[in-house]
Amino acid sequence: MNAPAPMIRLTTQRHIILEELAKVKTHPTASELYDMVRKRLPRIGLGTVYRNLELMADSGMILKIEVGGTQKRFDATTEAHYHIRCSICGKVDDINIPVINELVAQAADTTSYLIIGHHIEFTGICSACQQHQNKTLAQ
Amino acid sequence: MNAPAPMIRLTTQRHIILEELAKVKTHPTASELYDMVRKRLPRIGLGTVYRNLELMADSGMILKIEVGGTQKRFDATTEAHYHIRCSICGKVDDINIPVINELVAQAADTTSYLIIGHHIEFTGICSACQQHQNKTLAQ
DNA sequence: CTGCATGCAAACCGTTTGCATCCCC
DNA sequence: GGGGATGCAAACGGTTTGCATGCAG
Numbered sequence: 326m327n328a329p330a331p332m333i334r335l336t337t338q339r340h341i342i343l344e345e346l347a348k349v350k351t352h353p354t355a356s357e358l359y360d361m362v363r364k365r366l367p368r369i370g371l372g373t374v375y376r377n378l379e380l381m382a383d384s385g386m387i388l389k390i391e392v393g394g395t396q397k398r399f400d401a402t403t404e405a406h407y408h409i410r411c412s413i414c415g416k417v418d419d420i421n422i423p424v425i426n427e428l429v430a431q432a433a434d435t436t437s438y439l440i441i442g443h444h445i446e447f448t449g450i451c452s453a454c455q456q457h458q459n460k461t462l463a464q
Numbered sequence: 465m466n467a468p469a470p471m472i473r474l475t476t477q478r479h480i481i482l483e484e485l486a487k488v489k490t491h492p493t494a495s496e497l498y499d500m501v502r503k504r505l506p507r508i509g510l511g512t513v514y515r516n517l518e519l520m521a522d523s524g525m526i527l528k529i530e531v532g533g534t535q536k537r538f539d540a541t542t543e544a545h546y547h548i549r550c551s552i553c554g555k556v557d558d559i560n561i562p563v564i565n566e567l568v569a570q571a572a573d574t575t576s577y578l579i580i581g582h583h584i585e586f587t588g589i590c591s592a593c594q595q596h597q598n599k600t601l602a603q
Numbered sequence: 604c605t606g607c608a609t610g611c612a613a614a615c616c617g618t619t620t621g622c623a624t625c626c627c628c
Numbered sequence: 629g630g631g632g633a634t635g636c637a638a639a640c641g642g643t644t645t646g647c648a649t650g651c652a653g
Contacts, residue, residue: 336608370610375643391532409577421574435560438548438588445584449577509635514618
């Protein structure tokens with residue numbers, strides 16, 4: 326649709342960013358990823374991480390998740406799927422319900438926008454934060 | 465659930481912020497609202513706008529929309545509904561398709577999160593930006 | 604040798620916060 | 629007179645960017 330998947334060179338930094346991202350099932354923010362990558366590449370700069378995440382998202386290698394909350398998050402899985410975000414700690418996990426493609430057609434009838442895609446974001450409280458709350462309430 | 469809807473005093477500033485928000489069908493950001501309100505209340509501070517939007521959202525008077533993109537947006541309509549965001553200019557509009565409450569039950573079966581709610585966000589290109597694109601391509 | 608990629612640091616932008624003043628009860 | 633609300637400005641956190649250097653083709 327837009328400029329389609331420009332091929333990008335796989336530098337050491339990009340390779341390691343990709344590996345670290347693929348390692349985790351959660352959806353780290355850029356600075357979380359920065360911390361992970363820095364353990365293997367201590368001299369890497371934050372700017373490099375941001376630049377490359379953006380680049381790799383543009384070229385379709387990874388998924389940029391722009392959900393509620395302030396920070397962008399990234400996902401090594403590029404297939405369409407939905408997410409849930411903990412409204413307390415901000416953690417983001419996958420939700421495994423089937424993707425509803427008909428939504429786009431449905432929505433298209435009601436708007437003058439040219440629809441590109443859709444995303445469902447659930448909000449909730451993760452198990453860790455639930456336990457925290459129970460403890461706090463019990464006091 | 466959390467602290468439920470604390471009643472807040474309706475000061476002049478809050479009243480005008482509310483009026484200006486209700487006036488528009490789009491979903492302005494805090495600083496867009498700030499600009500609108502400043503025409504009627506030139507000495508109002510940005511901080512006041514932020515503080516009050518946050519407060520009014522907490523007390524259920526307005527809706528805070530945390531969709532993709534960097535800025536929070538606000539909505540005078542508090543009933544559940546879905547949105548579409550222009551991926552070029554960032555504008556947000558309503559999408560009038562029925563709310564699918566079953567999604568929450570469906571998702572609940574697949575996760576350890578305590579689910580609070582859900583939101584569907586479509587992405588697309590608004591008509592203004594579509595025209596822009598056509599012009600640009602035609603050159 | 605040439606250009607893209609990097610590290611570093613400064614700039615940026617949206618948002619939050621501390622504080623003195625103000626206004627309403 | 630007292631407590632919350634305001635205006636103002638400084639601080640903050642996340643992200644982007646400019647620039648000099650480095651490295652791969």
